[in-house]
Amino acid sequence: MNCQFGVEQDSILTNMETRPQDVKVEIKLEREDHTDHIDIEHEKFPALAETKLEVTLGDVKNEIEKLDIKEEITKILVDQSEENVPGMNSPTQYSQTGDIGLRSSSLKCFVCNKSFSRKSHLKRHSSVHNNEKPFKCAICNKSFCDKTTLRIHYLVHSNVKPYKCSICAKSFSRKSNLNVHISVHTNEKPFNCSHCSKSFSRKSNLNTHLFVHGETAFKCSICYKLFSVKSKLNTHLLLHSNELPFKCSICNKSFTEKSVLKTHLRVHSKEKPFSCACCSKSFTYKSTLINHLGVHSNEKPFQCSVCNKSFSRNSNLTLHLLVHNNEKPFKCTLCNKSFS
Structure with missing residues (x-):
């Protein structure tokens, strides 16, 4: 193309x-x-x-x-x-620089x-x-x-x-x-999972998916939440440090990432760009649409690598994995009892 x-x-x-x-x-x-x-x-x-x-x-x-x-x-x-200009001897040549011939x-x-x-x-x-x-x-x-x-x-x-x-x-x-x-x-999805047949259009999405198969995760030392990539963990840590640099000019709500603020603005504009092809219901967020599609297909694509239990949402799988890790990050403020 x-x-x-x-x-x-x-x-x-x-x-x-x-x-x-x-x-x-x-x-x-x-x-x-x-x-x-x-x-x-x-x-x-x-x-x-x-x-x-x-x-x-x-x-x-x-x-x-x-x-x-x-x-x-x-x-x-x-x-x-x-x-992509015809006539170039090699795509690895640089015509403008003069100091570089072929790459090494x-x-x-x-x-x-x-x-x-x-x-x-x-x-x-x-x-x-x-x-x-x-x-x-x-x-x-x-x-x-x-x-x-x-x-x-x-x-x-x-x-x-x-x-x-x-x-x-x-x-x-x-x-x-x-x-x-x-x-x-x-609809190209060049990034293939080595564990299953699932493919992705972005490498970042593949990295997130690999967490399902038990790939190395990055854990928050404060709340024990797990992340598939370190950059997501770093962004998450801003929540604990109360650093929320991106503020909505309408409701003054603050966010850790500019992209999250952009998505949040749809709440005020009432935009729902993601429509279900089965029932024509529309959603503000793509993730909400994906979760909704499980209602029609009854698919549970997120499978636990330990007990093979399947879930319709990745977030539910993440919570489930805490059971196998014996982690109980949620503590009652009254009796200090912990829960997974």
């Missing part, structure tokens, strides 16, 4: 230079799915307008100039668009032994182990491990979305986001 490169690089840079400095650039809460859209211009939800940030195009351009982003954007767009894997991380073709890539990767994010966006204060990622991030503020889906014409600022989006149309 071919996905067209939606905006020519020259026009991107030209438009950024010629637009007046006093033009306002609206930075909205992004929706990665068109069904998540909330039209904050409708009078029905005027309070949602407070979720927008306004900065002038000049603000964005100033940050761009500080980082020499024009040259970097050109390089990013050319490098990524040329991956001679550079290795001494922590995890992962190999890289460029020293800059190895250096960028090392920050993952150090958890360093020294490069901060001057507009939204989001931090990044390396300068290149920060430069790409500024595309969000400049509203440049060069990667367009050839099926629904939706555009994205990053090619990786487009690739994930394409699976919605193709």
Whole structure:
């Protein structure tokens, strides 16, 4: 499936230079799915307008100039668009850099032994182990491990979305986001579970699924909740530290993740984008729809690897596993008796 490169690089840079400095650039809460859209211009939800940030195009351009982003954007767009350009001798060649010919894997991380073709890539990767994010966006204060990622991030503020889906014409600022989006149309699920025949469109979903088969889990030392990936545990720990940086402008409810806030906004907009094909009932959250489908199919896809008992919901399986681990994280505040 071919996905067209939606905006020519020259026009991107030209438009950024010629637009007046006093033009306002609206930075909205992004929706990665068109069904998540909330039209904050409708009078029905005027309070949602407070979720927008306004900065002038000049603000964005100033940050761009500080980082020499024009040259970097050109390089990013050319490098990524040329991956499928006919006439390239090899997809591993770099036409713009001059300092690299064919890729090699001679550079290795001494922590995890992962190999890289460029020293800059190895250096960028090392920050993952150090958890360093020294490069901060001057507009939204989001931090990044390396300068290149920060430069790409500024595309969000400049509203440049060069990667367009050839099926629904939706555009994205990053090619990786487009690739994930394409699976919605193709129903491709390239990530296969090695324990069962189940497949997934995203690797993160596969990692979560592996927890069902007893793969190594990350446990919260405070409440003993289990997580399939460490990043989820780190986010969960914010709850115990009372760090909830993302606040709803309508009800002031706070969340640990921006994506959770985005989903929460549907409660106020009354959006229910997920419809059941059997009974036409609609739901605010996709997870609720998935749970609802069990009513029609009576399927119980989540099976305990210890006793083979099956459940319709993953959350029920997670609670069930506590029985086998003899864990009782829930304690009565009156008598201190514990329960699983």
